[in-house]
Amino acid sequence: MALFIDQQTLDDLIIFSKGKNASICSFFNQTVTRGGEEQLITMLQYPMNHKEEIQGRVDILRLLMSIPTLEFPFTSLDFSDIEQYLSETDSRSQIQNSKKSLKAKLRYLLKVDAQILHTKNGIAALQRVIQAFVIFAANIPVAKKTDSWSKFEQSALKITETTLWKDFLDTEKSVQITDKNIHKVDQRCRFDDKEVILGFMKATYELDALIAVAQVALNKNLTLPLILDDSDDTELDIDGLYHPLVPNAVPNKLSLGHKEHILFLTGANMAGKSTFMKSLGISLYLAHLGFPIPANHMRFKVKDGLFTTINLSDNISSGYSHFYAEVLRVKRVAVELGNKKKLYVFFDELFRGTNVKDAYDGTLELLKSFAHKTDSFFLISTHITEVAEELSHLNNIHFAYLPTILENDKPVYTYTLEKGVSEDRHGMVIIENEKILEILA
Structure with a gap:
């Protein structure tokens, strides 16, 4: 049987592309x-x-x-x-x-x-x-x-x-x-x-x-994945993970225990959250094909489906705003989870199409619900780090972030995953560096 996927996931992970643009298909097509x-x-x-x-x-x-x-x-x-x-x-x-x-x-x-x-x-x-x-x-x-x-x-x-x-x-x-x-x-x-x-x-x-x-x-130098039993103490283990279509990509590693089935990812804009999510999504997709993956090694559990929501846009033809498109996306995942499907689910900056208060409440309640779906794996990135405080008591959530270092008031991105929650607040520094307020004065 086939892994359950949809067009949004194929587009997010660039499995195929139009014209001569690089894709996972063109990467392997020799x-x-x-x-x-x-x-x-x-x-x-x-x-x-x-x-x-x-x-x-x-x-x-x-x-x-x-x-x-x-x-x-x-x-x-x-x-x-x-x-x-x-x-x-x-x-x-x-x-x-x-x-x-x-x-x-x-x-x-x-x-x-x-x-x-x-x-x-x-x-x-x-x-x-x-x-x-x-x-x-x-x-x-x-x-x-x-x-x-x-x-x-x-x-x-x-x-x-x-x-x-x-x-x-x-x-x-x-x-x-x-x-x-x-x-x-x-x-x-x-x-x-x-x-x-x-x-x-x-x-x-x-x-x-x-x-x-x-x-x-x-x-x-790709490597073949290893399949874990559902009862294995490891949920996911990958080392040297990188995006195969990004030149000079920085490798990352991630090791999650059996109970850690939610990855809560934070970091500043341009810190590499979306690229990391795509890298992991591509490797999981390839692993379910039995294909070699861009990493040193990978151990994973086979699921029923893979849903990613990374480059979601509004739907003008249907009259959907970006927020409503997000809600429909979440609903579709909820329906599949309700049907007892074991899924890999990725949401990049969940509910960014609405105000901060609703985004906070929605993200918090959704993650609480996901915490009970222990047969599935969830990767959620967000700028709303305050949610982490409300979830810190849950032992099945792994908190990780991609740091930003300021050097001479300029942000430098390591693109290397670290454990914890980001405390970076460099938005105003970037605005000041671009002298936007001076231009408007």
Whole structure:
């Protein structure tokens, strides 16, 4: 089953982007084939919420990452020939076994000469790709093959169990494909055994996507996540966490015990709260994909869904103010929690669309309610630090902040998470540094 997410979360975490803007998808997209790129996009669209499925992909990627000089084992040009050949599904394009007179045969062969050449190229390319897959799989030591890889390999290579492979395509054992028997091979490839061939091609595209992810992990020093049991004393443990799309990002670490399922985050504007939230959200998203994450290590618990509210805007078309959009967002989370869903929930500067008094009251009451939802994890950032005093008696809230240091009356941001509640009050200093009041005088 898939992890429950929505468009707001995808946008907040920049999983996909329009045009050439950087995204998590573009970060991992080192695929060779068009089909491989499509498979990568499909994977990214559907993070998982079953431990076994996540662990299965983690195991496959760990195996691929252990292969010396890992590279795509196929020739990319072969895929163009195969795709063009298999795309012609009209039975009228099938190569015929003509039994006409010699003169009629000559006219027929002249007419379809280009078609025969095209068919031969497609079948030959298919032979090479299948053979390359067989060799790639055979070169992986049996001791390294996990259950998930073995299932993937077995499914992909069902084609080698067909008589099509044994009689025609196996270059080591089969007869040579000639003008006399090509009509039989064409019939089998494009019609009789079409489904098993398409299944094999899908597997090669998936392998392309997985190899791309593994290569990025090796080149960027990413690490594979470890899944915790729900009963584990640790709620979340991550070290060296950073945002993969931010140049020279400062790494952070966070370790929360079993009872600490709420992270109360404070800090001045520009201190890095939103970036930290996005970094953690991206890593949790990738972890539920079984993908490598931008950190030194990560241990996490699998949940049913991930909701982030970081870059929420008003909805002019629906007539919603920013505050009402926030309220609807909170309501949606509340409904899912009421349905016994285990969630990761992020709110950046909760209720910033209303006055300070209502924001204080709303944040306080909401966090008190979240404190009872111990199966879910909540990350709430706020400037209303006074709320922390009212919540200090709760032992399931972890208080952390991102500090700001004043040097010569100028703020310097460490972007390094520390335990506690921020006491930074540097807003007026920044206003004075920009000489706004002098300009208005």
